[in-house]
Amino acid sequence: MLPLIRSADPVLRDGYTDLIKSRFKLRAQTVRQLLRETDRPRKTTAFGRRPKTARERSESEGWHSEGGHNTDDEDYAPGVGLKGEVLEDTDHYYILGRRGEPVTISSFQIEPVRRVATDAGDIIDADVTTTGGRVYRGVRFPREAWHSKRHLLRVLKSADMLWTGSDDNVQGVLKLVAERDVPAMRGIMNLGYAEIGGEPIWVVPESVVGPEGAALPDDVLFVDSGDALHKRLRRLDPIDPAVEAATAALVLPKLLELNTPEVILPILGWFFAAPLKPRIHKALGHFPILCVWGTQGSGKSSIVMEVFWPLMGIRSAEPFSATETEFALLKLLSSTNSVPVFIDEYKPFDMPRYRRNTLHRYMRRLYTGEVESRGRADQTVVSYRLHAPLCLAGETRPIESALVERIVTSNPSKDTLPDRPEMVRAFQKLKTVDLGLLNRGILRHLLARDTTADLAVATRVVEGTLAGREVPLRIKDNLIATVSGLLHFEGYAGSLGVRLPELDVAALVAAQCDDLLESGGRTVKTGLDYFLEILSSLAVSGGIQHNRQYTYSSGQLALHVASCHAAYAEHCRRIGYEGEVLDKKALVRQLQENHRRGGYVTEVSRATTFGTRGDKRRAAFIDLEAVKRLLDVDDFPQDEPSSAGGYGGGWHDD
Ligand SMILES: Nc1ncnc2c1ncn2[C@@H]1O[C@H](COP(=O)(O)OP(=O)(O)O)[C@@H](O)[C@H]1O
Ligand SMILES: [Mg+2]
Structure with a gap:
């Protein structure tokens, strides 16, 4: 009898369904299931087809009747299948109600145009057509857009895009969208350094540059995740070579005049090494964090924000703060592998302990490029690779030995600038120049360098300067990375015929050892x-x-x-x-x-x-x-002080 009823007219069938229900004392759901039995294998074929026109649908009233040749189940309403199963029309989605009647759940339909594979999951770019007849082109659906209706509506911001379906229906829509045959692309989300087909390139939101002035291959695409750093990067527009040469001739020697060699060389070396961090990291296994520390007014923020950031293509803007939320920091520090990130106002004493611990953990992980995982409200876990080159500035530097081994320091003094008017002049002169003009040329030069050879030279220089002095391995590697940056700097100047004075690498190395190691010692201060x-x-x-x-x-x-x-x-x-x-x-x-x-x-x-x-x-x-x-220790006084000291006499011999 069941096959008979299955093939019956919908109105008749509904009648039979009710009859069977009361006659055999079954639940409506059970009856529907019985009636569906033979239908199962065909269900999957309903997906992935071209959308039906409204006319086709009204003709059939069924849910997968477009072929029209299966008369036995043509007009059949399954009600349930895959949980959340959704059907589509040209301008909306619908589900089938209890009686198989279509129930509209959206005022739009999503037509994918391409799929972009990224580290953060597949992104779908689509045209969205609304029931009102509007078409929104190139709407981007990140992976998480499909987590729930709330997430979906975050992408569909327009007032004429309504959704009344469930979270499961969102999955149903994803299934329809994902089954479309659209071009597959590879997406780059990381800012800065990338290698494509073995060729190094530099990618920022609106442009790309390679040693030969590259473009991305046709199937590769930059995906702007809209993070804080993205907005600050300037376009890599070609510069008239004569302008670049003239700018470089003025700027490069002046960089060295900004402060004493001990102060400026670590900054210069680090910033000129940072864009090649992925390569240096690959060779050494880590890359140092730059800590510029010293009293207020010693020039920390100005040097980085007004000189070195612009040189590396970051528009002079507010620095990031060490007190950013944990999540903002995580996003920031995982958004690039090579664009130097500057975090100012590092004040470990003023930070709540857990915030400081988090920042310090991030710093340790940055050194080796480890992954930090975070759970999300929806139970999924997202991984963030912490790999940005980080420059930190504050009045103090970290002193935990685990961090000390991971940093390169620069310690400007407030007393230097007032005594050295030529440094102030150099700074003022640099401020009159658009330093970003050099950005493209610097990057192209760096990308073309032979990092293995540079590191070999840097190692020889560092070992020669240490002259047998033993330092912890990491500190030596940090010096090598910094010195390789100085080689990059010299190489870039040389490529434009700019003459520079000899760089005082010995001063750089000595300053690092003095600051980070027990004086004359081989280990970091404990x-x-x-x-x-x-x-x-x-x-x-x-x-x-x-x-x-x-x-x-x-x-x-x-x-x-x-x-x-x-x-x-x-x-x-x-x-x-x-x-x-x-x-x-x-x-x-x-x-x-x-x-x-x-x-x-x-x-x-x-x-x-x-x-x-x-x-x-x-x-x-x-x-x-x-x-x-x-150590910085004096004689301990041997006379009893006249007045009993101590803090409030609060402690005694025990
Ligand atoms: N060579 C120089 N390097 C850095 N800053 C300089 C230099 N010469 C003059 N200045 C000025 O000195 C001040 C340094 O202040 P700032 O960068 O805020 O210091 P900090 O961040 O260490 O407190 C700025 O006003 C800057 O314009
Ligand atoms: Mg400052």
């Missing part, structure tokens, strides 16, 4: 080193006292660890020092570690007498002369 420097200043200010927290005799400084640590921790809290504050356990561990290495700790814990009252306590013994050679 928390213990900072602990001793802070204790030294506390001893001078009376914050800790002879014969109470420490004693000194014949070159040996004995520290009562518990009370010294209490004073140090209290001091750090008081001044808001939220760098790496060691807890007591970590401090003891570092004392032991230093002792084991044969460092300045001569004894980790030995009983000794404090003061004249025969107060005997265990203390750690430090070779003060050795410490003074390595």
Whole structure:
């Protein structure tokens, strides 16, 4: 009987359906399912076809009757199939109601024109036709547009695009759209450096440049994700070679006059290396973060924003701030592998702890280009490759040893500019020039360089300058990356016949070692080193006292660890020092570690007498002369200060 009913006129069939329902006490759904049985295999063929015209549909009233040859199920309403199944017309989508009647769920129809494969999933570009007869061309549907109706409507902003379907129906529409045969393209979302068919190119939103002045292949397309950095990049328009040469002749030597070699060379080298970060990273396994740090008014923001950013094609604009939201930072730092990103106002003490920790984690990951994953509200996980070259500026630099090994520093002083009017003049002169004129030429020069050869030369230069001095491997690599940038700079100048003075690489290397390493040492400063420097200043200010927290005799400084640590921790809290504050356990561990290495700790814990009252306590013994050679530490006063110091007398011998 079922086949008979299946092929019956819809009106009749509805009647039979009701009859069967009451006769066999079945639910309407079950009956519908029974009636559908033979229909299943054909369902898939309903998708992926050209849209029917309104006339075709009204003629058939069915849902996949366009062939018209299957008379047995031609007029059949399935109701349910794949959850959310949707049918389409030329200007809208519809579903079938309980009785198989069409229920319109949109006032538009999406006709894909191309599909773009990107790292963030497939993008579909489509023309959208509305019931009102309007056609919106080239509407871009990112992957997430199909997550829900809310997401879909975010793309369909126009008031005449209405949607009354469910989230599942959105998936149904995606199925229809995805099954269309449209040209497939590859999309580049990353800003800056890319390699296509082995050829290096540089991509910004509105233009592309290669060593030979390239264009993207026909099947490759830049996809503007509209991030903060995109809007700041200037077009790479060709420049009259004579104009470029004249500009370079003026600008390049002036760059070196902006500040002392120790200050300007790390910045210059880093910025001229950054566009080739992907290649340098590939060769070395990492790329340093540039930290420009120093007091207010020392010129940090001006040098980067008004000189080096424009040279690298970034329109002078507000810097990014270290206090951007976590998500904004993540997007920013994953939007490029090579366009230098500048984050200003790094103030670790003023940031909430979790924000600082997040930023520091990003920095560690940037160094090796790791991926950061984030869950989304809809349970999916998005991965962000943190790989931007990052320049950070602030009044301090990070001091955690894990970060210190990952940075190149430049430490301008506020006192330099007032004393050196020629530096101020150089800066003012540069401000009169459109530095962006050089951007295209610099990039073309860099793309054409032989990075393997450059790194080999840079390695020789760095090793020659270090002259046998051992430094941590990462610090050496960071120097090599920076020096390779200086080679790029010299090479670019040379290519335009611009003569430059000799670059003082020795000053660059010495400044890095002085800032980042214990002086004369081979390792980055440890928390213990900072602990001793802070204790030294506390001893001078009376914050800790002879014969109470420490004693000194014949070159040996004995520290009562518990009370010294209490004073140090209290001091750090008081001044808001939220760098790496060691807890007591970590401090003891570092004392032991230093002792084991044969460092300045001569004894980790030995009983000794404090003061004249025969107060005997265990203390750690430090070779003060050795410490003074390595660190910024002075003699610890040996006289009892006249007034009891300390912070509110809040701590005592324990
Ligand atoms: N050679 C120079 N380098 C940087 N800034 C300079 C130089 N010469 C003069 N200036 C001026 O010095 C000031 C530096 O201020 P700013 O860049 O805001 O410093 P910071 O960011 O370190 O606080 C700016 O007004 C800038 O125009
Ligand atoms: Mg500033």
